[in-house]
Amino acid sequence: MKAIFYLSGENECFARFEVLNLLEGKEIERDNQILVADVRRDEFWRLALTHEVSKFYTSCSLNELEEVFKEIPVEGSVCVRVVKIRRPDLKSLDLEKMLGYVLWRRGFKINLNDPKTAIRVYVSKRCYVGYLIHKTDKKQFLKRHPNKRPFTMPCVIPPKIGRAMVNITAGRRILDPMCGTGTFLIEAGLMNLDFVGVEAYERIVRGCAENLRFFKLPTNVLRGDARSLPFKDCCFDGVVTDFPYKRSTKSFGENLVERAVEEIYRVLKEGCRAVLVINLDIDDLVGEHFDIEGKCYQRVHKSLERRFYICRKTF
Numbered sequence: 001m002k003a004i005f006y007l008s009g010e011n012e013c014f015a016r017f018e019v020l021n022l023l024e025g026k027e028i029e030r031d032n033q034i035l036v037a038d039v040r041r042d043e044f045w046r047l048a049l050t051h052e053v054s055k056f057y058t059s060c061s062l063n064e065l066e067e068v069f070k071e072i073p074v075e076g077s078v079c080v081r082v083v084k085i086r087r088p089d090l091k092s093l094d095l096e097k098m099l100g101y102v103l104w105r106r107g108f109k110i111n112l113n114d115p116k117t118a119i120r121v122y123v124s125k126r127c128y129v130g131y132l133i134h135k136t137d138k139k140q141f142l143k144r145h146p147n148k149r150p151f152t153m154p155c156v157i158p159p160k161i162g163r164a165m166v167n168i169t170a171g172r173r174i175l176d177p178m179c180g181t182g183t184f185l186i187e188a189g190l191m192n193l194d195f196v197g198v199e200a201y202e203r204i205v206r207g208c209a210e211n212l213r214f215f216k217l218p219t220n221v222l223r224g225d226a227r228s229l230p231f232k233d234c235c236f237d238g239v240v241t242d243f244p245y246k247r248s249t250k251s252f253g254e255n256l257v258e259r260a261v262e263e264i265y266r267v268l269k270e271g272c273r274a275v276l277v278i279n280l281d282i283d284d285l286v287g288e289h290f291d292i293e294g295k296c297y298q299r300v301h302k303s304l305e306r307r308f309y310i311c312r313k314t315f
């Protein structure tokens with residue numbers, strides 16, 4: 001299906017990978033926060049970094065919109081909403097009124113509250129017209145904010161980003177070998193995926209288990225060392241992890257990064273993905289083992305910039 005994804009502006013790079021990997025999509029066009037893609041799967045409800053999804057109808061210039069609305073197929077009552085992206089020169093309401101008027105003249109009933117057909121016009125450099133099929137519930141992430149869990153630690157990745165990381169792997173059996181409070185495990189569990197967490201410190205293992213119970217998920221977390229994981233080769237189809245940041249979380253043992261990357265490679269199935277978060281550039285190390293499919297950045301504060309490595313174990 002060809003669809004328009006209105007991506008969250010907080011990390012467009014990551015948002016794009018989430019759509020394309022999770023939904024097995026092929027990118028057709030990109031324009032600021034708009035991604036047009038041909039997707040083979042429709043698990044839109046899992047997306048974290050997409051505001052809305054609309055079934056693609058057409059794309060056009062601003063001048064061509066009126067002509068498009070003279071012909072666009074509509075079923076039953078209709079509502080048009082315009083979403084502008086980096087277009088301060090435009091007034092959405094005026095455009096909505098103008099396009100609604102064209103539909104009204106064609107004899108359609110306008111229903112702003114509960115329309116049968118909800119048309120979206122995303123106006124960026126070009127205009128993308130489609131039928132709304134999904135809106136992401138953003139409040140769910142506030143409800144799962146790390147401070148609302150029984151056990152928390154400093155600098156925990158927000159659940160929205162955590163969910164996107166799990167989705168980018170597109171795996172069904174997920175490992176986090178340094179799971180801390182369990183952000184990735186919680187997101188995987190709430191999406192009905194199998195998961196296992198490993199953590200070096202007993203106190204944190206107990207805290208993570210408490211968090212998992214809080215979300216009514218199985219307490220699949222064990223004490224262990226990411227440098228020598230207690231799993232067979234090739235037994236996970238997704239790995240997500242967040243390496244310790246020197247100031248806020250302790251590393252257990254020496255050469256953690258080198259040895260953990262080797263172990264992650266060992267336990268991951270061929271053809272599958274790992275998403276690794278770290279505050280250092282480790283391109284050479286990661287590149288020794290994996291194909292690096294992408295690298296995105298997130299500035300947290302002055303002294304912490306996260307790098308997200310999207311890695312694939314090739315055959």
Ligand SMILES: C[S@@+](CC[C@H](N)C(=O)[O-])C[C@H]1O[C@@H](n2cnc3c(N)ncnc32)[C@H](O)[C@@H]1O
Pocket residue numbers: 153156157177178179180181182183184198199200201204224225226227241242243244245249250251252253256
């Ligand atoms: C940045 S935190 C992970 C935060 C986590 N993503 C969360 O949601 O809370 C890194 C974690 O790795 C753990 N850790 C450090 N060295 C480890 C090792 N050798 N094996 C396993 N876990 C380790 C730390 O105790 C810490 O909880």
